[in-house]
Amino acid sequence: MSDRFGFETLAIHAGQPPDATTGAVIPAVHLATTYAQEAVGANKGFEYSRTGNPSRATLEATMAALEGAEHGFCFSSGMAAEDAVLRRLRLGDDVLIPADAYGGTWRLIARVYGEYGISHTPVDLTSPDAVASAWQPSTKLVWIETPSNPLLRIADIEALAHIAHERGGWCVVDNTFATPYLQQPLSLGADAVVHSATKYLGGHSDVVGGVVVTSDAALAEHLAFIQNSAGAVPGPFDCYLVQRGLKTLAVRMDRQCANARTIVEFLSEHPAVERVCYPGLVSHAGHDVAKRQMRDFGGMVSFVVAGGEPAALDVAARTELFTLAESLGAVESLIEHPARMTHASVATSPLAVDAALIRLSVGLEAIEDLLADLGQALS
Ligand SMILES: Cc1ncc(COP(=O)(O)O)c(C=O)c1O
Numbered sequence: 001m002s003d004r005f006g007f008e009t010l011a012i013h014a015g016q017p018p019d020a021t022t023g024a025v026i027p028a029v030h031l032a033t034t035y036a037q038e039a040v041g042a043n044k045g046f047e048y049s050r051t052g053n054p055s056r057a058t059l060e061a062t063m064a065a066l067e068g069a070e071h072g073f074c075f076s077s078g079m080a081a082e083d084a085v086l087r088r089l090r091l092g093d094d095v096l097i098p099a100d101a102y103g104g105t106w107r108l109i110a111r112v113y114g115e116y117g118i119s120h121t122p123v124d125l126t127s128p129d130a131v132a133s134a135w136q137p138s139t140k141l142v143w144i145e146t147p148s149n150p151l152l153r154i155a156d157i158e159a160l161a162h163i164a165h166e167r168g169g170w171c172v173v174d175n176t177f178a179t180p181y182l183q184q185p186l187s188l189g190a191d192a193v194v195h196s197a198t199k200y201l202g203g204h205s206d207v208v209g210g211v212v213v214t215s216d217a218a219l220a221e222h223l224a225f226i227q228n229s230a231g232a233v234p235g236p237f238d239c240y241l242v243q244r245g246l247k248t249l250a251v252r253m254d255r256q257c258a259n260a261r262t263i264v265e266f267l268s269e270h271p272a273v274e275r276v277c278y279p280g281l282v283s284h285a286g287h288d289v290a291k292r293q294m295r296d297f298g299g300m301v302s303f304v305v306a307g308g309e310p311a312a313l314d315v316a317a318r319t320e321l322f323t324l325a326e327s328l329g330a331v332e333s334l335i336e337h338p339a340r341m342t343h344a345s346v347a348t349s350p351l352a353v354d355a356a357l358i359r360l361s362v363g364l365e366a367i368e369d370l371l372a373d374l375g376q377a378l379s
Contacts, residue, residue, distance in 0.1 A: 173185035205327065
């Protein structure tokens, strides 16, 4: 189906034919934990819901189709999805991570895997040369976030995948910020894509989930094994919520990108703003790469407030429509202070972020209302 239909069609139909027995147009939420067997070992594809559940299988098929992958695996959170991939590493391996990695990813790799003898090297992923020279004999993996969180830096997926493969390593992309609607890393050479489905895929701030997709058969076997063995699986209703979110992903993303563009224009002109980070700006260092590998530039915007941390905290406290909260990618606009909120876990590490930085997740409210809210908060 993936080759014949456009993204929006796949989001609504891939893996989701009308129910064979009832004709229901929406996939059922299968709550059963176990499945009747006709004889020992003879079943209809499901035995026990940790191992496989029809609601999860439907979502996995849709996500694989949307990312152009052979296999999809759903997890109970984005971190559980990342963990399943990282369990492929072995004692003595090193991982290259973005110098501005999502704090939770850094914590998992540095503080959990670090305890098990797996090291990491923060690298400026905007520079393929820096990645090539950071690659050691022990390096197995480059972990890419693009656009990155919270600085919205752009990494050239094709170039970094090439460097990894030339050296016998592999390349994983966290596609949470872009979603498969804006960027399809497997088509650029990545070996696997991970998502926090909690963000744009679910899209309504009402479900925590994670996804991994890949077309690598050995990696798929590993992921299925970990999914079943460690058991960090999503519940069927959570799968349904993400499935429902996917159906409107393209229209939500189009509007969120358009709103973000208008907000970036407004902030760029504002005297209380020192610098705006958005890959859609021609002046952004990664603009050309973003233009090549993305359909549009996304709904996330970061900016540095003139006046340092006190001014940034003041802005974050004063918005009314932009809710002060962690997370991103949903219909409502959010504002946060990365240094003290999402990235507090990296505060004392080399990955610490500028305390004057504010991150916006631009939602679907009327753009005039969003501009007025930012205007009064910055005044
Ligand atoms: C880029 C990115 N990756 C992964 C995660 C982790 O996802 P979750 O919160 O669903 O575990 C997040 C969460 O904020 C994120 O922003």
